[in-house]
Amino acid sequence: MNITTIHNYLLSILNQEHSFQYFGSRGQTESFDGKVIKVFSRTFLVETKSGILKSFSYSDVILHILIIT
Numbered sequence: 001m002n003i004t005t006i007h008n009y010l011l012s013i014l015n016q017e018h019s020f021q022y023f024g025s026r027g028q029t030e031s032f033d034g035k036v037i038k039v040f041s042r043t044f045l046v047e048t049k050s051g052i053l054k055s056f057s058y059s060d061v062i063l064h065i066l067i068i069t
Contacts (some may be wrong), residue, residue, distance in 0.1 A: 003042070006058045010039045020046060021067040022060075029053070 014036050022030045034048040046054045060066040 001062055003058050006061050007039065007041075010036055010044050013040060017049075019069045021055075021069070023065050023067075 002068075004025065017033060017035050019031065019033050022032075023048050026029060032048045032054075034046045036044055036052075037047045038045040043055055048054065056066050061068070
């Protein structure tokens, strides 16, 4: 998986509801539903169903720190 592939995938799911699972530091796991609302050259924004904005980098997807289903 490379940056171009991730960028194109994120553009294809823009503004569509998806489930996200984030594997944080010290074994913390967070699951939430939301949608990708903006895609930038190396980062993207997700708005959760509760209205919270979260930003992630493409490397989070490459390293499987963030799983999008």
